[in-house]
Amino acid sequence: MNAENKTDATQARAEIPPEQLSLKSRFKFKCHKGVSCFTECCRGIDIMLTPYDILTMRKKLDIDSEKFLSIFTTPQLLEKADMPVVTLKLLDDERRSCPFVQDKEGCMVYEDRPTTCRYYPLGVGALSYSGEQKDNDQDEFFFMIKEPHCKGFDEPDEWTVGEWREDQGVDLRDEVNEGWLDLMVRKKSLPSSMQLSEQAKQMFFMVCYNIDKFKRFVFESSFLTRYNIPAERVAQIKDDDVKLLQFGFEWLKTTFFHTGEDMFKSKENGGDSTGS
Numbered sequence: 001m002n003a004e005n006k007t008d009a010t011q012a013r014a015e016i017p018p019e020q021l022s023l024k025s026r027f028k029f030k031c032h033k034g035v036s037c038f039t040e041c042c043r044g045i046d047i048m049l050t051p052y053d054i055l056t057m058r059k060k061l062d063i064d065s066e067k068f069l070s071i072f073t074t075p076q077l078l079e080k081a082d083m084p085v086v087t088l089k090l091l092d093d094e095r096r097s098c099p100f101v102q103d104k105e106g107c108m109v110y111e112d113r114p115t116t117c118r119y120y121p122l123g124v125g126a127l128s129y130s131g132e133q134k135d136n137d138q139d140e141f142f143f144m145i146k147e148p149h150c151k152g153f154d155e156p157d158e159w160t161v162g163e164w165r166e167d168q169g170v171d172l173r174d175e176v177n178e179g180w181l182d183l184m185v186r187k188k189s190l191p192s193s194m195q196l197s198e199q200a201k202q203m204f205f206m207v208c209y210n211i212d213k214f215k216r217f218v219f220e221s222s223f224l225t226r227y228n229i230p231a232e233r234v235a236q237i238k239d240d241d242v243k244l245l246q247f248g249f250e251w252l253k254t255t256f257f258h259t260g261e262d263m264f265k266s267k268e269n270g271g272d273s274t275g276s
């Protein structure tokens with residue numbers, strides 16, 4: 001997934017060996033309904049949701065993003081970046097269960113389960129912003145989350161980290177979420193004298209986590225009249241939520257960091273500013 005995909009509390013609970021893994025690192029693991037610990041890992045956890053997770057889960061549940069956020073998530077602050085994130089809201093039962101877990105059947109949203117659940121038992125970290133030329137081998141690293149109750153490590157199936165990512169379908173998700181991670185890493189790298197306003201953070205929250213509200217903002221406000229967005233692009237984002245999300249990441253990048261696409265230069269300010 002991305003930086004800090006489990007919160008500090010969860011990381012402290014897990015026994016995380018200090019070693020960093022690469023895409024070629026090998027490990028043995030398999031999770032299936034026959035393991036004695038089946039669904040143990042879906043309780044008492046903190047799972048940060050990515051923008052793409054919310055986009056697909058709200059679709060699966062056939063509710064809009066606003067409703068999804070209010071029913072299934074808890075807003076949090078990612079302290080290292082001083083940016084808003086959301087985590088899955090657990091049930092108020094004894095085991096603090098995930099709302100989507102069933103003892104015998106497992107995950108009720110399996111095909112659309114969050115990126116963190118897909119990566120497990122791997123965690124992902126990102127180092128620091130190193131410029132436009134991102135070198136994944138250096139910026140991204142993986143680590144093993146070895147929780148004592150997890151019997152999956154006793155299974156014989158062997159994977160490289162790269163094979164696991166592909167098998168779990170995180171490649172596509174990471175690609176879509178790349179703009180979100182880029183914003184967080186850029187923000188983390190800002191000097192303390194250059195912080196984002198509360199209004200800017202609210203914009204970030206809307207674009208990244210409340211896609212249906214962002215869509216209304218784009219199409220039902222003066223947004224499109226303020227910028228030079230090509231008609232073809234407007235048509236794309238109207239029909240495709242993933243493209244709308246990526247468009248939103250680009251808009252935030254230009255607005256916050258003044259680097260990005262010319263189409264977001266404000267008409268009102270003679271093309272000099274982003275209109276932020």
Ligand code: SF4
Pocket residue numbers: 030031032035037038039040041042120149150151152153
């Ligand atoms: S604890 Fe490990 S083996 Fe058990 S259900 Fe979770 S991932 Fe699978």
Ligand code: SF4
Pocket residue numbers: 041042043098099100101102106107108109110113114117
């Ligand atoms: S979303 Fe699914 S896989 Fe993830 S914790 Fe909940 S039940 Fe488990």
